[in-house]
Amino acid sequence: KNEVEQSPQNLTAQEGEFITINCSYSVGISALHWLQQHPGGGIVSLFMLSSGKKKHGRLIATINIQEKHSSLHITASHPRDSAVYICAVTTAIQGAQKLVFGQGTRLTINP
């Protein structure tokens, strides 16, 4: 079982729909990251959070430390939101900062 699991693996929606991508993890963490990767492109960090909720424009990320679960929400989705969204965690092992990544969720927003 992977240490970081995302669902769904693929998601197709119509423009304007509310999108939710889920992430569960099984290790102790110091932070959780949501990343965006466009085809052929590099990875862009969207959020880094260790508790509560963060909002940036139409994107919202939440984390529940007790349940070891995080969600990424996109409101009023747009075709330009089409990308792979990756959940990653920074493990809590002292001195270690490496990210452990989920498999990614491929999001396609149709006009």
Add this chain to the structure above:
Amino acid sequence: GAGVSQSPRYKVAKRGQDVALRCDPISGHVSLFWYQQALGQGPEFLTYFQNEAQLDKSGLPSDRFFAERPEGSVSTLKIQRTQKEDSAVYLCASSLALDEQFFGPGTRLTVL
């Protein structure tokens, strides 16, 4: 530019060749990471530097993989005697201490 840069962006190698991939982190970033991303998969950790010290190389898949950061800035990932299974995108990221990581565009390596 102000971001992380990697070169080359694309590399095609014949099986058995040695390759060297370069990463220029954001100026002043102490931490530098290398990740490997196979097609359709999430990235996987390879190695981590804090300044010039390689603190964790637990993700390097074999002794054919070697990374260095001699002056605590630019880093090179070297793969000796490349194999087909080494084909992947190699990502570099840098950060200030325990902070958000900034990723480079990656080097897509294809081994024929």
